[in-house]
Amino acid sequence: MAHFEKANSLNEWLDQRLAVNTLRRVLAKEYWIPKDINFLWAMGMVLAVTFGILLVSGIFLLMYYQPNVATAFDSVNYTIMQEVEFGWLWRHVHAVAASVVFLIIYIHMFTGIYYGSYKKGREMIWISGMLLFVAFSAEAFSGYMLPWGQMSYWAGMVITNLFSLGSLEVNSLVEWIRGDYVPAQAFLDRFFMLHVLLIPLAILALIGIHFGALRIPHVNNQKGEEIDFKVEAEKYKAGNKAASKVIAFANDFMSKDMFVVAVYLLFFFYLVFWHFNFAMDPVNFDPADGLVTPAHIYPEWYFLWSYEILRPFSKDIGLIAFGFAQVIFFLLPFLDRSPNAVPASRRGAFMLWFWIMVVDMIVLTAMGKLPPEGIFSTIGLVAAVVFIALWVALPFITKLEKKC
C-alpha cells in the first residue's frame, strides 16, 4: 500500500485519496477560455443547468407517475396536479424545461454554425453535439408518450408508423417496436424505461464526450482567431492576466456564465409560473383513445420544421426528405469546404446561406403548425425544397470562398 502522511485539513485528506486538487486544476483552474467570447457561448452552461432541472423535476414526477395505460393519465392529471403538494410545480418545471431546452439547443447550434465552431479540429464537438440533439429528441418524444393523452397516443402511432419505411410496409418492425399492434401497455412500459433510464444514461455519457471534445481544440472565439493556448496560459499563470488572451474557466469565466444563467432562470421561472400553458397541448388533456383521431395532428414546436419537410411530399419521398433533414446537420463540418473558422459576417455567400437557413426553418416551423391546406401547403413545399437546396449548395458556395 502507498505511504500516507497525516493530513492537516479535510482538503488534504481528500487530496491524498481522491486527487481533488489535481481534478480542480484540470477541470476548472487551468481550463482555458478565450476572453473574446460573448453571451452566446454561455448556452452550454444554460443547457447543463436546464438538464439538471429536468433531472430533479423528473425524479419528483417519477415518484407518483404510474406507467400503466389505465392509470397513467390520472396519475399525471389528477394525482400529481391535484393531490401531490407542489406536484404542479414539478410538472410545469419539467414541461417548460423540456420545451425551453430545445430553444437553447437551437441557439447553441446556430451560434456554432454562425461562428464556424464546427471545423478545423472541432468536428467531434459538433458531432457529439448533434448526437446529443438526437438523444434529447428521443428523450422528448418518449416523455411526451407518458401522460397517455390523445396527442401522446397518436404521436406514438404516427412516429412508430414511420418505421414501416413507407411503401416497404415493414409492419413487423413497427409491431416489434410497439410490442403490440397499436401503442398499448408494452409500448408505454418500454418508452417509460427509455425515458427514465436508458436515454438519460446515454445523454450523460454524451455530455461527458461533448465536454471532453472541447479539451484539445478549446472553444472558438468571436473573431475566429487561432490562439496558442499554451503561451497565453503561461502569461496568465505568471500573473500577466491583462496581456493574456485567455482566462481560467473557474472562477473567472464561470462568473460570466453564471450571470447569463441567472438571467435565463428569471425568464425560465417567469414561464413556469405565468405561461406554463405554452408547453401543454390542449389535445393531450383528453385520455388516449384508439378509435378517435384528433382533427389535426402536429408535434411539439421544436419538431415542426422537420415534420413540415415530411408533409408536403408523397409518402416515400416525404420519408426520404425527412431522413435527409435528420442526418444532414451531422455532415456540416464536411459539407463546408471553406477553412475559414470566422463569423458568417466575414464569409460572403455563407452569411446569406446562414440567414436563409434560419428564416427557412422558421417558415417551416410556422407551416408545420398550420393545417396543410391551400397556400400553406405551397409555402411548406417551397420551404422544404429550399431547405434541401441549401444543403446541396453548401459545398459549392463554401468552396468558392476566399481564404481570409
Added chain:
Amino acid sequence: MNQTRRGFMGKAFGAVAGVGAVGALYAMKKSWDPLPSVKAAGFTTIDVSACVANKLIVEKWRGKPIFVLKKTAEMVASQNEEQAARDIVVGDDHFMIAIGLCTHLGCIPAYREDKKDFKCACHGGEFDFAGIDTLAPPPSPLVIPPFKITGNSVVLGEEGPEYKKMKESGVIA
C-alpha cells in the same frame, strides 16, 4: 507464455464472447416481440347480419378501428372492377371491411354518407366507399385485414379462403 498460445487464448475468448453477444442480442430481440397474450387477443368476430346499408360501423380489432360498411344495391351496381374486387360477400350482402386508418400517417378518416366516401381530416386524403384512395397524400387503399367468413359472421385475424383468394389476385398486397 509464447505468442501462439496467447493468440489462441485471444481467439478462444473472442469466440466465447461472440457466441454470448449473439445469444444476448437474440434474447433482447425476442423479449421485445408482442406477448402471447397480445397475440392471442388478436381475433375479433363481427356479426354483420344487423348492418344497415350505407351506415358505417366501427369495430375494434388489435386495438385498431375496423370499418364495416354494407353497400347499397346501387353502390354494388355502380362499382368498377377494381372496387368490386375488394367486396367481401357474406350471404347476399356486399361489404367493405378495412382497417380504418389512413394509409398515409394513420389517422382515422370519417365516412360521409351523402358523398359515399371517406375523408381524412389530418392531411386531406380521400377514399371511395370501396376503400380505394382517390386523393393524395394516402399512397394506397385502406388495408383489408385477414378475415374468414363463417355464416353471418366475419372473423378478423384469421386467413379464410376468400382472403387468400384476394391475396393471390393481388387485391391485397
